[in-house]
Amino acid sequence: MPVYDQHYHPWAGKPRPRWHRWLVITRYHLSLLFTGKGRNILILILVSAGFIHFCFLAYVYVMANRQILEQYAIPVERLPGINARFFLTEIIAQTLTVAILTLIMGAGLIADDRRDNAIPLYLSKPLTVTEYLLGKLGVLALPILGITAVPTLLVFVLHWLGGGGKEFILTYWRLPFAIVALSVLIALFCGALMLMASSLVKKGAIAGVVVVGLFIGHNVLAGVLNGIFDSRKFMIISLQFDFYRLGLWLFGLEHVQEAQEFPFSGLAAAGVILAATALCWAILWRQVRPVEVVK
Amino acid sequence: MTPPVALYDVSKWYGEVLGINGITVQLTPGVTGLLGPNGAGKSTLLKVTAGLLWPSRGRVEIFGANPWREVEVYRRIGFCHDGDGFYDALTGADFLCASLRMHGYARQRARALAYEALELVGLADEARKRIGAYSKGMRQRLKLAHAVAHNPDVILLDEPLAGMDPVGRRHTLDLVARWGAEGKTVAISSHILHEIDALTSNIMMISHGRLLAEGDVHEVRGLLREHPHQIYLECAEPRALASRLIAVEQVRQVSLDSTRRGILIETFDPDAVYDRLTQVVIEDGVSIDLMTSPDDNVQAVFAYLTRGRSDDSG
Numbered sequence: 001m002p003v004y005d006q007h008y009h010p011w012a013g014k015p016r017p018r019w020h021r022w023l024v025i026t027r028y029h030l031s032l033l034f035t036g037k038g039r040n041i042l043i044l045i046l047v048s049a050g051f052i053h054f055c056f057l058a059y060v061y062v063m064a065n066r067q068i069l070e071q072y073a074i075p076v077e078r079l080p081g082i083n084a085r086f087f088l089t090e091i092i093a094q095t096l097t098v099a100i101l102t103l104i105m106g107a108g109l110i111a112d113d114r115r116d117n118a119i120p121l122y123l124s125k126p127l128t129v130t131e132y133l134l135g136k137l138g139v140l141a142l143p144i145l146g147i148t149a150v151p152t153l154l155v156f157v158l159h160w161l162g163g164g165g166k167e168f169i170l171t172y173w174r175l176p177f178a179i180v181a182l183s184v185l186i187a188l189f190c191g192a193l194m195l196m197a198s199s200l201v202k203k204g205a206i207a208g209v210v211v212v213g214l215f216i217g218h219n220v221l222a223g224v225l226n227g228i229f230d231s232r233k234f235m236i237i238s239l240q241f242d243f244y245r246l247g248l249w250l251f252g253l254e255h256v257q258e259a260q261e262f263p264f265s266g267l268a269a270a271g272v273i274l275a276a277t278a279l280c281w282a283i284l285w286r287q288v289r290p291v292e293v294v295k
Numbered sequence: 296m297t298p299p300v301a302l303y304d305v306s307k308w309y310g311e312v313l314g315i316n317g318i319t320v321q322l323t324p325g326v327t328g329l330l331g332p333n334g335a336g337k338s339t340l341l342k343v344t345a346g347l348l349w350p351s352r353g354r355v356e357i358f359g360a361n362p363w364r365e366v367e368v369y370r371r372i373g374f375c376h377d378g379d380g381f382y383d384a385l386t387g388a389d390f391l392c393a394s395l396r397m398h399g400y401a402r403q404r405a406r407a408l409a410y411e412a413l414e415l416v417g418l419a420d421e422a423r424k425r426i427g428a429y430s431k432g433m434r435q436r437l438k439l440a441h442a443v444a445h446n447p448d449v450i451l452l453d454e455p456l457a458g459m460d461p462v463g464r465r466h467t468l469d470l471v472a473r474w475g476a477e478g479k480t481v482a483i484s485s486h487i488l489h490e491i492d493a494l495t496s497n498i499m500m501i502s503h504g505r506l507l508a509e510g511d512v513h514e515v516r517g518l519l520r521e522h523p524h525q526i527y528l529e530c531a532e533p534r535a536l537a538s539r540l541i542a543v544e545q546v547r548q549v550s551l552d553s554t555r556r557g558i559l560i561e562t563f564d565p566d567a568v569y570d571r572l573t574q575v576v577i578e579d580g581v582s583i584d585l586m587t588s589p590d591d592n593v594q595a596v597f598a599y600l601t602r603g604r605s606d607d608s609g
Contacts, residue, residue, distance in 0.1 A: 024396040032384055118380030125397040126369040290347035
């Protein structure tokens with residue numbers, strides 16, 4: 001019998017802060033997505049998103065240089081101004097791009113790990129289930145913020161510096177916070193919904209179908225209930241309307257007629273969105289386990 | 296001193312299906328072979344030990360910490376799971392590098408450790424190849440590298456030899472033996488008993504989710520009193536030797552294997568028979584060509600331990 005050395009070899013590395021580690025999952029997944037087969041589609045989507053922002057930026061430029069419009073006899077006073085609604089519209093205009101990006105990038109995020117039984121690879125590291133999910137959420141949230149909050153804030157700053165001046169920033173000082181808040185909520189909800197769907201199945205394509213089905217289904221449900229009860233109050237079920245209503249509230253547009261026509265407040269819309277996100281997160285928590293138990 | 300790995304009355308049920316039942320065991324530095332047929336509960340035991348499965352009852356401690364709750368202890372655990380989940384688009388080096396970064400290593404250090412681990416398992420030349428192009432044996436070796444790249448103190452290997460060619464198996468067994476000799480606590484599961492027999496005499500035998508025996512295989516054999524020990528001899532005159540040995544009080548039975556010039560002796564007191572045999576050899580000048588104990592090994596012990604159970608179930 002050999003006599004074993006009884007002392008333990010201590011771990012020699014210098015660990016990075018805990019919060020930092022889940023970013024490794026995000027970073028490697030993003031690099032995989034942008035080097036894989038779908039790279040060209042992703043680039044196309046990002047270019048489309050960039051083009052939309054470019055149009056808004058061009059509008060800002062033109063409004064700051066009104067003589068260009070006057071040259072072509074365009075009545076400047078009849079054109080919409082650059083105000084809170086302008087920036088809300090800039091974010092809302094990205095809704096379709098966000099949806100497509102979420103479906104393409106997120107469908108396989110957990111489904112593929114479940115199919116390949118790869119979850120133990122993560123959870124046999126000093127990572128919790130929450131950190132694993134945060135890492136996956138980051139894969140969706142960062143690009144979503146990259147096509148909503150970041151360019152919209154850039155347009156805001158350029159307008160402020162280019163022509164808006166002190167008066168603009170004093171009037172709309174809360175807009176940057178509103179832009180970030182709305183974008184973060186969109187990213188959190190879309191990410192949680194997609195990850196939830198991805199955690200329910202083992203094929204990314206089916207997860208995509210589930211999300212599209214949920215999106216269409218809950219809107220149809222809202223419409224049917226509105227029809228049956230001859231009321232508009234069931235609009236609150238529709239997350240599409242909730243986000244718009246929330247946007248009007250966050251951007252200080254409570255006074256506009258559109259906001260008045262909604263049968264629920266911005267706060268109620270925020271509550272529904274947060275509840276839906278929490279529900280997705282709860283299902284995720286239940287679904288993601290280090291070891292797949294087949295009964 | 297806190298044992299590196301300790302399980303106290305650990306059970307795991309999958310609904311109504313029993314995974315493991317009432318297992319209390321401590322793993323000490325060195326190699327421990329976890330043996331049992333397919334479906335015995337070896338993987339479940341390793342996953343519960345690694346904190347990947349929550350035990351239905353009992354508790355697991357690794358260096359005194361509960362691995363399910365205290366994930367920091369994973370820095371000291373290397374787990375080679377039985378699945379085959381990888382990211383085929385990544386290269387072997389990138390995969391290990393990402394894994395090490397999740398352990399908290401900085402990029403450059405992670406890369407250096409990844410290459411060290413790949414070198415260790417003989418995959419250095421394939422480091423920059425995509426995992427999708429790896430053979431089954433190479434994937435197994437990559438899993439092994441993944442388990443040990445961060446220099447853990449506890450290494451849990453779930454069927455690491457499956458799918459490897461003979462050279463790969465030999466290399467892996469050498470590595471496991473080395474880690475054990477270095478003072479790491481290594482648990483290796485296999486249903487191929489002779490592989491473990493060649494690696495370590497320290498075993499845990501598991502069947503139907505229950506721990507049948509643990510410890511040194513020879514000591515375990517000694518405890519199986521209902522099964523007489525077997526001693527096999529080969530010599531030039533087997534009949535003459537057999538006639539002398541049958542007279543020995545401690546010998547229960549002697550049978551001749553005439554085709555191979557062999558004698559099979561059964562006894563409940565092998566030490567006494569060995570002593571008497573020495574006398575016979577000296578007194579009669581008998582030349583013994585071969586002497587073995589055919590049932591003092593892992594396979595035989597496992598067969599004895601499970602025979603009654605198989606008969607019961609059958």
